[in-house]
Amino acid sequence: HGYFTYDPGFMATGSCESAITYIDGAAGVLLHRGFPIEELARDADYLEVCHMLLHGDAPSKEEYEEFKSTITRHTMVHEQINMFFHGFRNDAHPMAMLCGTVGGMSSFYHSDLDVSNDEERKRSAHRLIAKMPTLVAMCYKYNIGQPFVYPRNDLSYAANFLNMMFSVPAEEFEISPAVERAMDRIFTLHADHEQNASTSTVRLAGSSGANPYACIAAGVASLWGPAHGGANEACLNMLEEIGTVDRIPEFIARAKDKADPFRLMGFGHRVYKNHDPRATVMRESCHEVLSELNVKDPLLEVAMELEKIALSDPYFAEKKLFPNVDFYSGIVLKAIGIPTNMFTCIFALSRTVGWISHWHEMMSDPKQKIGRPRQLYTGHNQRKYTPLK
Numbered sequence: 001h002g003y004f005t006y007d008p009g010f011m012a013t014g015s016c017e018s019a020i021t022y023i024d025g026a027a028g029v030l031l032h033r034g035f036p037i038e039e040l041a042r043d044a045d046y047l048e049v050c051h052m053l054l055h056g057d058a059p060s061k062e063e064y065e066e067f068k069s070t071i072t073r074h075t076m077v078h079e080q081i082n083m084f085f086h087g088f089r090n091d092a093h094p095m096a097m098l099c100g101t102v103g104g105m106s107s108f109y110h111s112d113l114d115v116s117n118d119e120e121r122k123r124s125a126h127r128l129i130a131k132m133p134t135l136v137a138m139c140y141k142y143n144i145g146q147p148f149v150y151p152r153n154d155l156s157y158a159a160n161f162l163n164m165m166f167s168v169p170a171e172e173f174e175i176s177p178a179v180e181r182a183m184d185r186i187f188t189l190h191a192d193h194e195q196n197a198s199t200s201t202v203r204l205a206g207s208s209g210a211n212p213y214a215c216i217a218a219g220v221a222s223l224w225g226p227a228h229g230g231a232n233e234a235c236l237n238m239l240e241e242i243g244t245v246d247r248i249p250e251f252i253a254r255a256k257d258k259a260d261p262f263r264l265m266g267f268g269h270r271v272y273k274n275h276d277p278r279a280t281v282m283r284e285s286c287h288e289v290l291s292e293l294n295v296k297d298p299l300l301e302v303a304m305e306l307e308k309i310a311l312s313d314p315y316f317a318e319k320k321l322f323p324n325v326d327f328y329s330g331i332v333l334k335a336i337g338i339p340t341n342m343f344t345c346i347f348a349l350s351r352t353v354g355w356i357s358h359w360h361e362m363m364s365d366p367k368q369k370i371g372r373p374r375q376l377y378t379g380h381n382q383r384k385y386t387p388l389k
């Protein structure tokens with residue numbers, strides 16, 4: 001009868017049923033298909049996690065091998081996608097190119113656009129998981145003017161991505177196991193996070209029956225903002241702007257000042273009000289990677305001190321603001337050699353499996369309905385129109 005709940009920002013709205021990911025924000029718990037993120041980050045590889053999220057459970061050895069070969073079969077993108085890139089300015093933001101090229105995939109892979117067909121849905125999911133690293137690396141290569149590098153199916157998912165990012169045809173390229181492990185862990189820690197803004201965007205786009213490539217492009221767009229996936233880039237830029245430990249109090253004061261729009265990037269979360277379990281793993285990983293690679297990054301010192309000062313400040317304690325996953329991920333990505341403007345693309349690559357698993361779960365549900373929120377109208381009452389003529 002026209003009555004509905006007004007809930008700006010969906011602070012108290014459950015939009016769907018889902019069996020993929022569980023979060024207890026008060027206790028700092030994150031489970032994928034029931035498995036704690038800390039265990040997955042330590043002992044599983046990203047493709048195993050992809051199998052869990054998309055296909056419902058941890059794979060057996062045979063299932064893992066089969067899944068891996070299915071994914072690697074799809075790692076190349078259609079050769080004409082190269083031409084797509086050449087339409088962009090070479091200084092375009094990589095997320096702008098990613099948004100366009102992911103959406104553009106729907107003009108290539110016509111054989112998996114029937115969203116009511118389970119097999120086609122799974123094929124598009126496999127294609128997306130396989131092709132995102134290729135597209136993301138192409139964004140980078142296009143920016144720096146180096147030739148695109150084809151995928152190599154003999155490498156792991158993470159190593160293949162690093163090879164496409166950093167190898168050049170002119171010389172041999174070796175990937176250190178520490179870097180490969182760190183990359184894989186970053187993928188795992190960002191793989192899914194239930195109904196966040198970008199996943200909800202993918203679900204809403206998909207609820208109209210839109211094709212999966214268009215839906216994932218919508219997810220990439222939603223992720224881009226600094227309150228969401230853009231936070232890792234914004235956080236590193238912030239640490240660079242702070243520069244030295246003695247400038248931290250100035251930035252803390254700005255973050256607390258209501259008249260200043262500045263926020264501590266990498267701090268706070270809508271759901272976690274105790275700690276972000278991904279941040280705890282990422283913090284450890286950050287120290288490990290920096291020491292294994294023998295990188296002395298002064299930004300780590302700034303980050304550690306900033307964390308210490310913020311955590312002992314009553315403002316942050318009262319508002320339950322803790323470092324989130326993106327507080328440390330930027331430092332790890334920087335140590336690996338990934339430029340700052342690529343950080344959000346790496347997040348998009350990692351989250352693609354989460355997006356497409358949610359889309360597949362929603363499309364498999366016979367009760368699925370188009371998403372259609374209502375509004376609280378604040379405009380004019382009905383009035384008489386006076387024709388201009």
Ligand code: CMC
Pocket residue numbers: 009193196226227228229231255256262263264265266267268269270271319321324325326
């Ligand atoms: N620095 C300073 N104050 C903050 C911050 C911050 N990072 N985050 C929240 N606050 C304050 C905010 O001003 C508000 O104060 P008041 O109640 O006096 O108006 C209060 O804390 C609650 O903030 P909110 O914006 O109402 O909370 P939210 O749940 O809508 O927003 C958030 C969550 C993550 C968008 C926000 O904490 C934020 O902008 N953080 C910085 C950006 C960031 O790191 N985002 C990455 C999130 S984790 C990765 C991902 O999932 O994408």
